[in-house]
Amino acid sequence: MSDGLVVDAIESYYGDFKALHGVSLTLKPGSVLALIGANGAGKSTLLKSICGLVSPKAGRVSWRGRDITGLRGAQTVGLGIALVPEGRRLFKSLSVEENLILGGQIGRPGPWGLARLYDLFPILAEKRHQPATSLSGGQQQMVAIGRALMSNPDLVLFDELSLGLAPIVIKDIYAQLPKITGQGMSAILVEQDVTRALNAADQFLCLAEGRVSLSGAPRDHSRDAISAAYFGT
Amino acid sequence: MDLLNTVLQGVLVGGLYALFAAGLSLIFGVMRLVNIAHGDLIVLAAYIAMEVIKLTGLPPLAALVFVVPLMAALGYGLQRAVLNRTLGGDLLPPLLVSFGLSVILQNGLLAAFTADSRKLDAGVLETASVSVGGLSIGLLPALMFATAVAVIAALQFMFYKTALGRAFRATSDDAEIAELMGLDRRRVYAWAMALCLGVVAIAGVFLAIRSNFDPFMGPGRLIFGFEAVIIGGLGNLWGTLAGGVILGVAQGLGAAIDPGWQILAGHVAFLLILAVKPRGLFPRMDG
Amino acid sequence: MTQFTLSRATLASRIAGLVALVVFGGLAAAPWWASSAFLHLAGEFAVYLALATLWNLLAGYTGLVSVGQQAYVGLGGYITFSLALFFGVHPVLAIPLAGLVAALVAVPVAALVFRLSGAYFAIGSWVMAEVFRLIAAQATALGGGSGISLPASVTKALGGKWLREASIFWLALALGAGCLALVYLLLRSRIGLALTAIRDSEVASTSLGIRIGRVKHVLYILVAGLTAMIGALISLQKLRVSPDAAFSVNDWTAFVIFIVVIGGIGTIEGPILGTIVYFLLREFLADFGTLYLLFLGSLAIVVMLAAPKGLWGYAAERFGWSLFPVGYRITFKD
Numbered sequence: 114m115s116d117g118l119v120v121d122a123i124e125s126y127y128g129d130f131k132a133l134h135g136v137s138l139t140l141k142p143g144s145v146l147a148l149i150g151a152n153g154a155g156k157s158t159l160l161k162s163i164c165g166l167v168s169p170k171a172g173r174v175s176w177r178g179r180d181i182t183g184l185r186g187a188q189t190v191g192l193g194i195a196l197v198p199e200g201r202r203l204f205k206s207l208s209v210e211e212n213l214i215l216g217g218q219i220g221r222p223g224p225w226g227l228a229r230l231y232d233l234f235p236i237l238a239e240k241r242h243q244p245a246t247s248l249s250g251g252q253q254q255m256v257a258i259g260r261a262l263m264s265n266p267d268l269v270l271f272d273e274l275s276l277g278l279a280p281i282v283i284k285d286i287y288a289q290l291p292k293i294t295g296q297g298m299s300a301i302l303v304e305q306d307v308t309r310a311l312n313a314a315d316q317f318l319c320l321a322e323g324r325v326s327l328s329g330a331p332r333d334h335s336r337d338a339i340s341a342a343y344f345g346t
Numbered sequence: 347m348d349l350l351n352t353v354l355q356g357v358l359v360g361g362l363y364a365l366f367a368a369g370l371s372l373i374f375g376v377m378r379l380v381n382i383a384h385g386d387l388i389v390l391a392a393y394i395a396m397e398v399i400k401l402t403g404l405p406p407l408a409a410l411v412f413v414v415p416l417m418a419a420l421g422y423g424l425q426r427a428v429l430n431r432t433l434g435g436d437l438l439p440p441l442l443v444s445f446g447l448s449v450i451l452q453n454g455l456l457a458a459f460t461a462d463s464r465k466l467d468a469g470v471l472e473t474a475s476v477s478v479g480g481l482s483i484g485l486l487p488a489l490m491f492a493t494a495v496a497v498i499a500a501l502q503f504m505f506y507k508t509a510l511g512r513a514f515r516a517t518s519d520d521a522e523i524a525e526l527m528g529l530d531r532r533r534v535y536a537w538a539m540a541l542c543l544g545v546v547a548i549a550g551v552f553l554a555i556r557s558n559f560d561p562f563m564g565p566g567r568l569i570f571g572f573e574a575v576i577i578g579g580l581g582n583l584w585g586t587l588a589g590g591v592i593l594g595v596a597q598g599l600g601a602a603i604d605p606g607w608q609i610l611a612g613h614v615a616f617l618l619i620l621a622v623k624p625r626g627l628f629p630r631m632d633g
Numbered sequence: 634m635t636q637f638t639l640s641r642a643t644l645a646s647r648i649a650g651l652v653a654l655v656v657f658g659g660l661a662a663a664p665w666w667a668s669s670a671f672l673h674l675a676g677e678f679a680v681y682l683a684l685a686t687l688w689n690l691l692a693g694y695t696g697l698v699s700v701g702q703q704a705y706v707g708l709g710g711y712i713t714f715s716l717a718l719f720f721g722v723h724p725v726l727a728i729p730l731a732g733l734v735a736a737l738v739a740v741p742v743a744a745l746v747f748r749l750s751g752a753y754f755a756i757g758s759w760v761m762a763e764v765f766r767l768i769a770a771q772a773t774a775l776g777g778g779s780g781i782s783l784p785a786s787v788t789k790a791l792g793g794k795w796l797r798e799a800s801i802f803w804l805a806l807a808l809g810a811g812c813l814a815l816v817y818l819l820l821r822s823r824i825g826l827a828l829t830a831i832r833d834s835e836v837a838s839t840s841l842g843i844r845i846g847r848v849k850h851v852l853y854i855l856v857a858g859l860t861a862m863i864g865a866l867i868s869l870q871k872l873r874v875s876p877d878a879a880f881s882v883n884d885w886t887a888f889v890i891f892i893v894v895i896g897g898i899g900t901i902e903g904p905i906l907g908t909i910v911y912f913l914l915r916e917f918l919a920d921f922g923t924l925y926l927l928f929l930g931s932l933a934i935v936v937m938l939a940a941p942k943g944l945w946g947y948a949a950e951r952f953g954w955s956l957f958p959v960g961y962r963i964t965f966k967d
Binding site for chain 3: 573
């Protein structure tokens, strides 16, 4: 277990609001976890608590056997954790390529670089000198994914991967997902579309009002059970 | 010819105002901070230059070799120790803390150097001039203007073409996500302030060569710099130079009418532009 | 079923109200029992209390951080002197007139400086004050750059020495208490509810349909008028106006900001506590000159960083104190 991610009973706040009440999870290297739950269940806060944008008030986060609770975002990226944030949040005064370069600027060694990314998303090579926010929603999501991959992470946290994107674009991006996670990389996937998330993952965790309501492998639970856990009934 | 001469002198003085303004513009662009002590830091740089000259016997402009790094180091430390603690979205803390700093600097300088006005002696540079078609161009004002152009060109290059500039822009866009790229905002801001005070050092030394200075002239310099920034348009460095020039020319024309009108004419030009084009003449950034 | 009662007053606030009445009554009689040095100091105290209360109303509740309120202090003084010297207006009558004129002047000024937001508004308001100061320095009829004293013929209108000192003190007392009462009543009113909403969250209050821009605008003009009345009074206390003193950023804005920050911004009690602290510090440390100002500046920074709500905010949070109940308290009974 010491080579993966272990979240142990963390309590985190979103402003004054207590968003997580003792949430735990474990993630083995190379596996994909679908994190599901209704709006406000604490999914984003959990991701932020892992990558260091939110500092848990209690509990422990460890990564590859090392305690990373309370490390800043600027430190976790060097340990191989990357976030694809909700709403993409590209740097608007940077070009596509500058966004990607910035993603890789910590210089962590690994397979990902500009050439390989342009291979994965050829359209980005074409538009690399354009301001990042001038691209379409789907292309912007590719930049956001690319920016995270450029740091050569071992764990990528995808927050609302398909939010606001056209169905055809979502299909495209999911088609590329195995190429990304196939490199022995772990991922946590937050997704509105529960079915799609469960199909792409080998385990799942359902949050309701800041607590784990159900977790396990998707095939071990009926859709009804998952649905009940989702709505917290 | 007199009028042309007045305008020309105003343009050249505008270079000094642009130097006052460039640092202000840079830190506002990176961290949305308006540092009320900016003018007092310019005056502090003048006093530091004075002390450096006393110790080393260097001419004022050569003293910049020491003054620029000293001020930059001070900026880095000030940002890390004090100003970073004030940044968090709320308007009041940075404003009030820098206001407190301004009072501390003024009275600290008063305690250390008395209220006597001082001046740096740059020798022949102060009086030398060249005559071009009947217009007399002073070497010092010309050098000041050229320095302003060079400083702004360098800042512009840094901001848009270097890794440091990329870090500044990214942190300005979204500091939280920039953290996830390994950019510790506390450090990025400290570098921005170091750079800002490096420019302030240059401005301070030119100020001290051009005119007398005393511990209380900081707020006036802050206001000139601020006016240049707003006239030129927020976040536009070349606009800031234009703003400085407009301010300098307005002051020159005012002084030509009546010496008591010099500063007032600059303020009036600023207010007119604010009334007509509230976002400045060449706006770039929103915010 | 849970029952609850709504109340505004607390025991502390009732006692405070009683104490305030007694103090006010005692002070009103001060010309009969106190020395003229005391009257002078108390008058100055009232001036700073009023300025701090007004600045706090702007900065603490509407987020308008002005570094240029000295514009209106100076304007009030200059209008009072103009009215008295050129139009023969009785100096006391000149005070409300100065407030009125300054409020009118504040209308176009607001139209300009409101184009700047946040910290830029702060410096923009400062530029405005500088413009006023420079114009005053050009007014040769009022002494130009060196200023002018109120001639004896005008000061006579205020009566003999005792009556003059007493009436200036009463005016200060009335203005100080009046500003405090006005802000208190304002914050209890519907506008107060809107202001508290702005203080707590500007975004949320916009969505509640509060017309923030308008509330801010009206308050800015109101505060300008009141500040000018205080400026008018200051000019009578000093019997002299000069551009540098009447439009001093240090005297009329820096100290006022420190008072509010140290006492507690965004509360009514804060400026009162801040003014007391300021006068205590001044009495004990003013002999140290510049060191005293260094200390004051550092204290303001430390308070801002360590206890952003000031001494009063810190105490109120810890002990639940409230002397001026503007909100409601809910008490549950099972």
